[in-house]
Amino acid sequence: MAHLQRKESPVLRIGIAGLGIAGSSIIPAFLKHPNVQLSAAATRSKERREKFASDYQAETFHSIEELCQSSSVDAIYIATPTELHTEHVLLAAENKKHIIVEKPMAITLEDADKMIEAAEKNGVVMIVGHSHSFEPPIRKIREIVRSGELGEVRMIHNWYFNDWIYRPRTPEELDTQLGGGVTFRQGSHQFDIIRLIGGGLIRSVRAMTGVWDLTRPTEGSHTVFLEFESGAAATAVYNGYDHFHSTELTYGISEGGPVVSTDVYAKSRRTIDQVGRIEESQIKSLAGYGGSRAKQYDHAENHHPFFGLTVVSCEKGDIRQSPNGLYVYGEDKRYEIALPAAATGRDAVIAELYDAVYNDRPPVHDGRWAKANLEVCLAVLESSKQRKEIYLNYQTAVTD
Template sequence: MKSSQIRVGIAGLGIAGTEFIANVEKHPNMTVSAAATRDPKRREQFEKDFNANAYETIEAMCASDSIDLIYIATPTELHKEHVFIAAENKKHIIVEKPIATSIEEASSMIEICQKNNVHMLVGHSHSFELPIIEMKKIIDSGQIGDVRMINNLYYNDWIYRPRTPEELDTSLGGGVTFRQGSHQFDIIRFLGGGNVRSVRASTGRWDLKRNTEGSHSVWLEFENGVTATAIYNGYDHFHTTELTFGLGEGGPVKSNQPYGNSRKQIENTLSLRMKSNKKIVVAINQFPPNGIIQLIILFSV
């Protein structure tokens, strides 16, 4: 290991944690040095794969002198506790979005990092994507004038895709506003070029069988005078790709699905379950990928 490398410890070896490991391995100035998980099989596999220590607790991992930075990929309701542990052990922090489920928790996390003189970065990844970076370059160049309005529309089937229980529980950071709005608002803030002065919003819970926020309408005003709207609807009534010639977030959409396809998948599964009175496991590949895209319209003068 080079002395200039940042030594990373991974808190949580679920989907987010394991995906992050692959990116760390590609980075010339970072190395995976440790992980923490309660699952003994995952600890054993991690140690074999990376020749690094795997701990049962985050406390034990953060006490190690061989780690510079902790990536917190644990459930949202544990973020505050784990940030405090990392900060008090003088570790820099990357914490998954959303940072927390309340302003009070988020503020306390910022304060503990400031107190211990460590950096904390929240994992809003979309504002680092190349199309968004290019938008920012165009704005900063001044070639289209000053941005005055930003409008962001996002319609898809998020609420009806396969979800873990916490993704459908607002108190645990579930629903589109916590899960997807954090990306949406981060992009708008990045392009808006300043701090937000005021926020007005309304959220929708329109399917009590999946009782969390499935939509929101937000109006933001920046200190520099820019205004923005953020619309998100995950109820599978319309897909934004219909406005973008079939181009989605990951490129061209493979197929145009029938209206409400994901909702019908859920309804059909529930119907079969009731008829057979047996537990049915819905495989992820039963839900083919949908085209989704961030449609951002910039108005300038």
């Protein structure tokens, strides 16, 4: 009897729009997926284009328009500044390219609607890369909550203290109107984690944001209370002013995965004090593709990343991350769930796109999910401004 030949899975050819920190950080995940080909990139930097073409024998372009028109690209990872996301998503969609766009997806709900409509009209998949909610520990917490083995979820907390506001920044990252500040840039991760664990449907937000250093004129902190439609409560606390770091509470493990030193107190603040704005932008550029400060994510993720301290309370127990996975505090015992460290959140982002394109599996992190996260970010800013509770209108449930 003749053996049936196994049909090979189709290859998804991906191009990267922007080779800064985000664009270069996801490259190892593209290379790891067996059915993804890293085929092109667009950047204004001649040096980065030449290095990328040499490293990956791939096409390079000066403009996003050229990248979107390439016949060698099926999908585009948009890692350009937030204020350009809408323009670049529309370009990609109109050229029938599938899309991963960095968070937050846009600055206004109106722009988010344009992006969703363009993707649907052109029949392409759009995923927003809130990569921290893709991490295995967060997904496992969601699995435990959904199973009901600890009863209903009642509280979710994510608290993160670090040096975000004093890391080298480009001007738009310090301008809230352009999507800068910790509420847009980092709160989008926090709210995504909290919404995923809690089922997605936030009822209302009450928040206060902080701009504590006028030389860095955007939100460097926020304290947020979120109420779910289910009655569960959540808090998101973020302080990026480089004093206490919550890695002291997370076994020294950072959001990138490696163990970091805890004896470099105020290093970022001291560095920024010593440089000017032009030099600061130059330092930031060195963290992009091929730069001397670029993070080596393919070597660095020795542990599951800790995006701050996450603690989840259910009726019959609590859950938090451990260095190897999760600690579960049940009614009768405390135990650890070990999770394989090989997979990362970025790997899951790529897998979700691939499965949506070729396996007809609806993505969790689609445009409407991302719009709901953006709605929370905007509500936090508005609640702080008005000093009152803001009710939400565009929340979506998790499609497990």
